[in-house]
Amino acid sequence: MKNRIAELRKQHKVTQEELAKAVGVTRQTIISLENGRYNASLLLAYKIARFFKLSIENVFIFEEEIEHE
Amino acid sequence: MNDIIKFKKKLYLRIGISAFLLLTGIAISVLVQCIENGTVQISESEFIQMLSTFSGVAFGLIVISLAKIVQYIYFLRNKEALEKRMLMETDERNRYIGLKAWAITGYIMLYVIFISSFIAGFYSIVAVQMMFYILSLFALIYAVTYCILRRMN
Numbered sequence: 001m002k003n004r005i006a007e008l009r010k011q012h013k014v015t016q017e018e019l020a021k022a023v024g025v026t027r028q029t030i031i032s033l034e035n036g037r038y039n040a041s042l043l044l045a046y047k048i049a050r051f052f053k054l055s056i057e058n059v060f061i062f063e064e065e066i067e068h069e
Numbered sequence: 070m071n072d073i074i075k076f077k078k079k080l081y082l083r084i085g086i087s088a089f090l091l092l093t094g095i096a097i098s099v100l101v102q103c104i105e106n107g108t109v110q111i112s113e114s115e116f117i118q119m120l121s122t123f124s125g126v127a128f129g130l131i132v133i134s135l136a137k138i139v140q141y142i143y144f145l146r147n148k149e150a151l152e153k154r155m156l157m158e159t160d161e162r163n164r165y166i167g168l169k170a171w172a173i174t175g176y177i178m179l180y181v182i183f184i185s186s187f188i189a190g191f192y193s194i195v196a197v198q199m200m201f202y203i204l205s206l207f208a209l210i211y212a213v214t215y216c217i218l219r220r221m222n
Contacts, residue, residue, distance in 0.1 A: 029162040
C-alpha cells in the first residue's frame with residue numbers, strides 16, 4: 001500500500017512529530033508509513049486523512065489497482 | 070483525557086499485580102530461610118537441593134516487582150512520562166510488532182521443545198514426558214484461545 005503522507009506533510013509544512021502527535025502514534029510509526037514498511041490500520045488511515053482534510057483514497061493508494069492497469 | 074484515566078487504571082492494576090509478585094517473592098524467601106535454619110523440617114532431599122534455585126527465583130521476583138512498582142509510580146506522578154509511556158504502549162505499530170514477536174517466539178519455542186524432547190530421550194524419560202506435556206498444554210491453550218477469539222471477533 002503506497003501513500004502520500006510525506007508529500008502531503010511537506011505541502012502542509014507539518015513535521016513527522018506534529019503529525020504523530022495529532023493522530024496519536026509515535027514518530028517511528030509515521031516514518032515506517034512514509035517508507036512503506038508498515039500499513040496503517042483503517043482507524044489510523046482515517047485519522048491521517050482527516051488531518052489533511054482529504055478522503056482515505058486520496059492519501060492511501062491501493063497497489064493492486066495500479067498493478068492491474 | 071478518557072484514555073489517560075483508562076491507562077492510569079491499568080497502571081494501578083499493574084502495581085497490584087507487582088505487589089502480589091513482591092509478596093510471593095518475600096514468602097518464598099522466608100520459606101527458604103526457615104528450611105535452611107531448620108525452623109521448618111522437610112524430608113524430600115530433592116527439594117532441599119533446589120533451595121538455591123528457589124532463593125534465586127525469590128530474589129528475582131523481589132527485585133523486578135520492586136523496580137516495576139517504582140516505575141509505575143513514577144509514571145503516575147509525572148504527566149509527561151505518563152503520556153509518553155501511553156503513546157508507546159498504545160501505538161498500533163508497536164502493538165503489531167509485539168504481537169508478531171509473540172507469535173514468532175511461540176513457533177520457535179514449539180520447535181525447540183519438540184526437538185529437545187527427542188534429544189532428552191537419550192537421558193531422561195521424565196524430561197521427555199514433561200516436554201510432551203508442555204507441548205500438549207501449549208496446543209490446548211492455543212485451541213481454546215483461538216475458539217474464544219473467533220467468537221468474540
